[in-house]
Amino acid sequence: MTKLIPAPWWSAFLLCFWLLLQNDVSVGTSLLGLILAILIPLYTLRARDYPTTLHRPLLAVQYFLILLVDIVVSNLDIALIILMPRKRIQPALIEFPLDLTGSVPITILASTISLTPGTISAELGRDGRSLLIHALNVQDPEATVQQIKQRYERRLKEIFQC
């Protein structure tokens, strides 16, 4: 089983992707999708030099839903700042100490930061232990860091167990 399907989540993702691309669920498309979902990971597995395991798939779904809500909130937030005539904003460059290790979790965290309210990840520190964040409008930078830690980093830590 592990030999045939070395990366089950990846295969599941590829199958869903294929069905979305076809925009049609029938025996034929599902079968072809299933074959592709098994063959592609087998062929490309050698190129994956970052072993990552999804330990808590349900938590990952929850994380994704939280992210969706936050993206909508951040959109409204930024729209408000843009539309407010001459509203003074207080930007800041903040250093965010990382507790996560591993390239995949850090990439996900950095993308999350860029998609959520008022922050963009700008650079990963040379030692890989901190992220530089640009925040558009913060009064209390420490609170922003704590919020990201509580809301996203803690969950990612649990999902990937690192």
Added chain:
Amino acid sequence: MTDLPQWADLLISFFIVLGASFAFIGSLGLLRLPDFMARLHAPTKNTTLGVGGVVMGSMLYFSVTDAFSLHELLIAIFLFLTAPISAHLLAKAGLHLELELNENTKDLRKKPEQYTDKDS
């Protein structure tokens, strides 16, 4: 052009107008915000909801008139994957070129040498 039931008509118009307004606000942000880094915030965030709204409208329209349609979701997935990466690269470029920041900006870097490409 087929006739739509009225509820679908309203709902689809709502989503398309929502998407279009957010795309517009995002572009407006490019013009209004004070410096390079701040300008980055507008297109990365507001285009996600802008495109999201239009995609929702399209999904509804084709699901109501034709067969159930979900493949527009792929656009949203690709956008979620690529928007943060392009933002990150632009921010990185801006940082390394040391572009001038708005005078309000608080620089809270404790170890600035960690983020430059100059060898100390």
